[in-house]
Amino acid sequence: MPQQSDTSPLSTLRPGESATIESLGGDLGLMRRLKALGLGRGQRIHLLRRAWMAGPLHVRVGMTELMLRRVDAIHIRITPRAA
Amino acid sequence: MTMALVGMPNSGKSTFFNGLTGSHSPIGNWPGLTVELHQGSVQLEGRSVQLIDLPGIYDLHGLSEDEAIVRRFLETTPVDLLVLIINASQIDRQLRLALQVQQLGLPALLLLNMGDEAERFGVRINTEALSQRLCMPVLLISAKYSACFKTVELALAAALAKAGPPRRVEGLEERLGAGEAALEGRLAELLNQCVQLPERLRDQLTRRLDRLLLHPLLGLPLFFLAMFLMFQAIYALGVPLQQLLGQLLNGFGTAVLTPLLASAPAFVRGLLLEGLYQGIGTVAAFLPVIFLFFLAMAVVEDSGYLSRAAFLMDALMERLGLDGRSFVLSLMGFGCNVPAILGTRVMRSKGLRILTMLVIPFSLCSARLNVFLFMTAALFAPRQGAAVLFSLYLISFLAAILTALIFKGQFPSREPLLLELPPYRFPTIKQMLVRSWTEVRHFWFWSRKFIIFGVVAVWLLNNLPWGVAPASDQSLSGLLGSALQPLLQPIGINPKLTVALVFGFIAKEIVLGGLAVIYNQADMGQLGHALARDISWTQAYSFMLFTLLYTPCLSTVAVIRSESKRWGVTLLSVFWSLLLAWLVAFCFFQGSRLMGWA
Ligand SMILES: Nc1nc2c(ncn2[C@@H]2O[C@H](COP(=O)(O)OP(=O)(O)OP(=O)(O)O)[C@@H](O)[C@H]2O)c(=O)[nH]1
Ligand SMILES: [Mg+2]
Numbered sequence: 001m002p003q004q005s006d007t008s009p010l011s012t013l014r015p016g017e018s019a020t021i022e023s024l025g026g027d028l029g030l031m032r033r034l035k036a037l038g039l040g041r042g043q044r045i046h047l048l049r050r051a052w053m054a055g056p057l058h059v060r061v062g063m064t065e066l067m068l069r070r071v072d073a074i075h076i077r078i079t080p081r082a083a
Numbered sequence: 084m085t086m087a088l089v090g091m092p093n094s095g096k097s098t099f100f101n102g103l104t105g106s107h108s109p110i111g112n113w114p115g116l117t118v119e120l121h122q123g124s125v126q127l128e129g130r131s132v133q134l135i136d137l138p139g140i141y142d143l144h145g146l147s148e149d150e151a152i153v154r155r156f157l158e159t160t161p162v163d164l165l166v167l168i169i170n171a172s173q174i175d176r177q178l179r180l181a182l183q184v185q186q187l188g189l190p191a192l193l194l195l196n197m198g199d200e201a202e203r204f205g206v207r208i209n210t211e212a213l214s215q216r217l218c219m220p221v222l223l224i225s226a227k228y229s230a231c232f233k234t235v236e237l238a239l240a241a242a243l244a245k246a247g248p249p250r251r252v253e254g255l256e257e258r259l260g261a262g263e264a265a266l267e268g269r270l271a272e273l274l275n276q277c278v279q280l281p282e283r284l285r286d287q288l289t290r291r292l293d294r295l296l297l298h299p300l301l302g303l304p305l306f307f308l309a310m311f312l313m314f315q316a317i318y319a320l321g322v323p324l325q326q327l328l329g330q331l332l333n334g335f336g337t338a339v340l341t342p343l344l345a346s347a348p349a350f351v352r353g354l355l356l357e358g359l360y361q362g363i364g365t366v367a368a369f370l371p372v373i374f375l376f377f378l379a380m381a382v383v384e385d386s387g388y389l390s391r392a393a394f395l396m397d398a399l400m401e402r403l404g405l406d407g408r409s410f411v412l413s414l415m416g417f418g419c420n421v422p423a424i425l426g427t428r429v430m431r432s433k434g435l436r437i438l439t440m441l442v443i444p445f446s447l448c449s450a451r452l453n454v455f456l457f458m459t460a461a462l463f464a465p466r467q468g469a470a471v472l473f474s475l476y477l478i479s480f481l482a483a484i485l486t487a488l489i490f491k492g493q494f495p496s497r498e499p500l501l502l503e504l505p506p507y508r509f510p511t512i513k514q515m516l517v518r519s520w521t522e523v524r525h526f527w528f529w530s531r532k533f534i535i536f537g538v539v540a541v542w543l544l545n546n547l548p549w550g551v552a553p554a555s556d557q558s559l560s561g562l563l564g565s566a567l568q569p570l571l572q573p574i575g576i577n578p579k580l581t582v583a584l585v586f587g588f589i590a591k592e593i594v595l596g597g598l599a600v601i602y603n604q605a606d607m608g609q610l611g612h613a614l615a616r617d618i619s620w621t622q623a624y625s626f627m628l629f630t631l632l633y634t635p636c637l638s639t640v641a642v643i644r645s646e647s648k649r650w651g652v653t654l655l656s657v658f659w660s661l662l663l664a665w666l667v668a669f670c671f672f673q674g675s676r677l678m679g680w681a
Contacts, residue, residue, distance in 0.1 A: 029146050029431070030499045036091070036141035037501055038176030040267070052299045055398030056407070058504065062175040063206065063280065065289075065504045067394045069401070072499040 010076040011057070013047040019078035021045055021061075026075035038064045039076065084132045084243060087156065089184060090168035091177050092139030092429075093505055095196040097121075099168060099226035100136040103235065107521040108136050109422070111384035112508050113411065115139065115429035118149045120156065127240040134166075138428070143183045143259055148428040148436075154255060157187070161249035164190050164242055171195035171223060172204050174278055179270055185217060186262040187255070190246035192220045192238065199225045200506065205281030213277040227511065289387075289506045296388070302395045309388075313379050314476075318469075321372035322456065329368035329607040336360055350549070354542055357603055362538030362596030363531065368607065369453045373526050374519045376449055380418050381518040385510035389414065393502055403484060404491025406500045409439040413483060416446030418522070420639045424646055435496035437652055438487060440643050444635050444660060445482040447475060449526070450591035454630055457595055461611030462623045471624065475631055482632055482663060529592075537586045537593030541600045544582065554579065554601055574629065574668040575622040584629065590636040621680055625672040632664035 007022045021043045024031050038061045039045065048058040048065070056067040088096045092114030100108050104123030109116055121136040137156060138149035145151070167184050169177035174195065184191055195201070195208060201223075214221040220238055224231040252258070274280075284290070296302060340360060344352045383389065392414065393407030400410050408429065416423035423443045430436045447455075455475055459468035510518075544560035551557040556565065556578075563585065564578020571581055579601050587594040602617070604610035614623070634640060634657050644653040 026499070032142045032144050033499070033501055036176070036179065037503065038173075048293070049297060049299075051297075051394055051398055052302075053398040055401075056394060056500065058293075058297065058394060060284070063173045063204065063284070064176055066501060067390075067397070067407075067504055068501045069397070069499065072501070 006079050007077040008080070010045065010047075010059075010073040010078050011070050013045075013078065013080075015047050015049050017080070018044055018046045019080050022077045022079050024076055026072065030072065030075065034076070037066055038062045045076075045078065084130065085135065085160070085162045085249060086132060086164045086166050086239070086243075087135045087160075087162045088137055088166050088168060089153070089157075089180075090139060090196075091141055091170065091180055092116075093503060094139065094168050094170040094177065095226045096139065096168050097136055099194065099196065099224075100134060101517075102226050102229055102232055104134055106136075107517060109518070109521075110510075110514060111389070112387040112505050113384060113389050114503050114505075115149065115408075115426065116384075118152075118425050118428040120152070125236070127236055127243065132163075132239075132243065135162075140180070142180070143187075143255070147431040152428075157252045158255055159251060161251045162189065163246050163249045164192060164239070166192050166194060166239070168194045168196050168226075170197050171201035171208060172197055172206050174201075174206065174208060175274060175280060178273060178278075179266065181217060182262070182266055182269055182273075183259060185219070186258045187252050188258065189250060189252060190219075190242065192242045193217065193222070194226075194235070195221065195223045196226050198223045198231075199228070204285045207279040209277045213273065216273060216277065227514075286506050292507055293391070293504075296391055297394060302391075306388075306392055306395060313383070317372065317375045317379060318456075318472075321375045322460070324371035325368050325456070326607065328371060329364070332364040332368060333606040336364065350546075353546065354539065358538050358542035358600055359535065361599045361604075362534050362541075362593075365595050365599045365607065365610075366453070366534055366592055367527075369456075370523055370527065372453070372456070373449055374523050376452075377418065377519040377522040378515055380415075381510055381515045384415075385508055385514065387505045387507045390502055390504045394504065397500065403487040404435075404438055404495065405442065405487055406435065406498070407502065408500070409435070409442065412439060413443055413446050416443045416448060418449055420444055420446060420448050420635050421642050424639065424642045427646065430498065432496035432498040434494035435498050437647055437649075438490060438494040438496070440647060440652070441490055441494075441656055441659070442483045442486050444639055444643075444656060445479050445486065445632065447479040447631060448591070448635060451630060451635065454591060454594050455627055457607065457611070458614070458623055458627055460607075461614050462618075462620050471627075475627060478628065478667070479631060482667075486659070486663075526592075533590040533592055534596045537589060538596045538600055541582060541586060541593075541597045545601060553603065560601070570665075573673065574665060575619075575625040575672040576629065576668075577618065577622070579617070580622075580626050584626075584633075587630060588634055588637070590638070591630065594630065621672060621675040625668045628671055629664045629668045632667055633661050 013019055021039060021041055024034055043061050046060045048060060050057055056069045057073055058067050088100055090096045097108040097110045097117050100123060104125050106123040108121045117136060118138050123134050124131050125134055137153045140150045140153045165184060167181055169181060181193055210221045210223050220242055222238055224235060296305060340356060344356060389411045393411050396410040397407035400406050412423045412426045415426060420443055424440055427436045427439045455472060459471045463471055545554040545558050547559050555561055560582045561578055564581040567581050582601060583594050583597045586597050599610055602610055602613040604613050640653060640657060643656050
């Protein structure tokens with residue numbers, strides 16, 4: 001079990017890198033929507049690219065690709081390597 | 084008997100619905116295209132069964148307006164069978180909805196759609212095992228291709244035969260709550276037992292295209308270039324067709340209708356020929372352009388490029404108090420504002436929805452396009468004409484941006500933006516033709532209603548009181564025009580144009596038909612000459628600016644009212660657009676006079 005200090009927000013991931021989702025935060029509505037789009041604890045998440053001018057992130061989880069804003073990505077905590 | 088279609092956004096519900104019932108529910112590769120209930124019927128073993136196409140839901144708990152519609156529907160309407168559609172190639176996440184639906188305790192049937200993509204991407208599903216574990220029939224299909232519907236019909240009939248009397252969902256929240264704790268575990272177990280996912284994603288095409296189209300620097304220029312080329316192609320093909328059709332219709336009028344009505348009383352002949360036939364003919368000539376326009380829209384909407392546009396534009400839109408979806412809805416507004424405003428239902432935050440609704444009416448819709456195509460052809464040389472049209476598109480964008488900047492403080496929002504970027508797709512020829520045909524038919528029926536009313540009214544205003552010279556200062560339209568002169572003269576609008584503008588408030592489709600009646604010219608070329616003799620190019624451009632920016636049509640006003648549920652917002656939209664239209668036209672017209680252009 002990784003320590004809390006090992007986790008970092010998704011927004012710190014660099015394009016081309018993958019990580020494992022450790023926990024989801026934010027309000028209930030956001031959490032449910034994240035889960036419905038496939039972002040759950042323990043899932044691998046891959047950052048494909050960031051949009052220009054601090055725009056949204058383009059990520060892939062499982063078979064789904066989606067975009068989300070950086071401010072929302074703060075609520076997703078990741079561990080860079082699956083143990 | 085009633086069946087309801089439930090599924091996540093963009094899983095192909097509308098495609099399936101159209102395929103099974105032969106209806107024309109709109110389809111597009113954009114999550115949240117259907118935001119209303121559509122109903123159709125299908126014959127199953129000799130019995131007529133109702134099928135209802137519901138908006139997509141991510142989650143039965145969902146909080147946005149379109150998701151609430153689905154929940155309300157399930158709680159209030161008794162159904163015999165729930166038909167659940169999920170995207171087979173994304174079964175790893177969409178199966179969650181199947182588990183939630185199972186909790187509802189209604190008879191259900193599961194369709195794994197997009198079997199073709201699942202196979203291409205290397206997703207393997209054991210449907211029998213899945214069916215056993217979920218205790219419902221499971222079928223793997225591709226709704227885009229009609230081959231699958233025979234087996235689907237058999238399965239539906241069998242499931243209906245087994246289902247009891249129709250029921251609605253009672254205690255939805257409690258039922259969902261009861262299963263929620265075990266949901267993750269069951270999902271993982273089911274996936275483990277019945278599904279084989281590929282080691283690596285196989286969709287190389289989408290990956291490569293995205294690398295180019297979402298490029299940090301090239302992405303946006305490429306997007307606008309693509310849009311520009313699309314519009315160019317539509318004009319290059321559509322305008323000659325429109326002129327040809329216009330000539331044919333006019334020829335028919337002079338060669339057949341005029342002799343036919345020769346013996347009718349002057350009043351009737353005038354009303355029918357100069358009023359109705361001229362008005363309707365002018366608009367009918369534009370049907371080819373509309374057809375081509377929606378053919379192109381069908382490709383754009385189905386390709387998945389719209390979601391990419393949302394990705395590219397979100398950073399800019401965020402600074403305007405909007406988000407990437409607002410941009411895409413505004414683009415859809417270039418077809419017609421009404422469905423675009425309905426599309427704002429996917430937004431949860433009231434502020435964001437209202438701000439988007441205030442912005443959409445500035446999108447230059449196809450009805451306004453008709454007016455502009457005609458006027459630029461009449462008053463400008465072809466090369467200038469292209470620049471004039473382009474400038475109108477530019478002003479349409481600028482007006483939207485200005486509006487957002489001014490009102491974003493009043494309608495603040497903070498809504499998370501999570502949007503699927505689906506794989507690139509291409510519509511089948513049939514999908515494209517059906518789409519454009521539906522739109523053309525809609526435009527035709529719709530505009531005919533308004534035009535018959537509008538054109539007859541304009542003709543009467545011109546010719547009453549009976550006996551005065553038509554459209555002279557003594558006629559009703561002359562009086563109306565003069566009465567509004569103090570307001571409209573400073574922007575270069577003469578009494579004749581005023582009448583067209585007043586009726587354009589009802590619908591822009593009337594403007595052109597109205598002008599044809601006012602100037603008493605059926606032939607487009609002749610009407611163009613008459614206009615060119617009567618007004619200067621600066622007056623014409625001022626007229627176009629005003630037409631572009633003021634209230635698009637009564638339907639838009641009505642839909643803003645019904646969607647925002649606030650008269651304040653509706654009135655704000657109407658008055659703000661009138662004010663902006665007047666100010667912009669005023670600045671242009673007076674500016675041009677100072678510059679000595681006219
Ligand atoms: N490859 C493939 N594409 C499909 C299939 N069925 C639907 N599509 C495509 O999937 C996209 C979404 O289809 P829609 O029918 O609009 O989806 P929907 O579920 O009604 O979506 P919302 O109305 O947004 O909830 C469109 O681009 C369709 O052409 C299929 O069997 N195979
Ligand atoms: Mg739909």
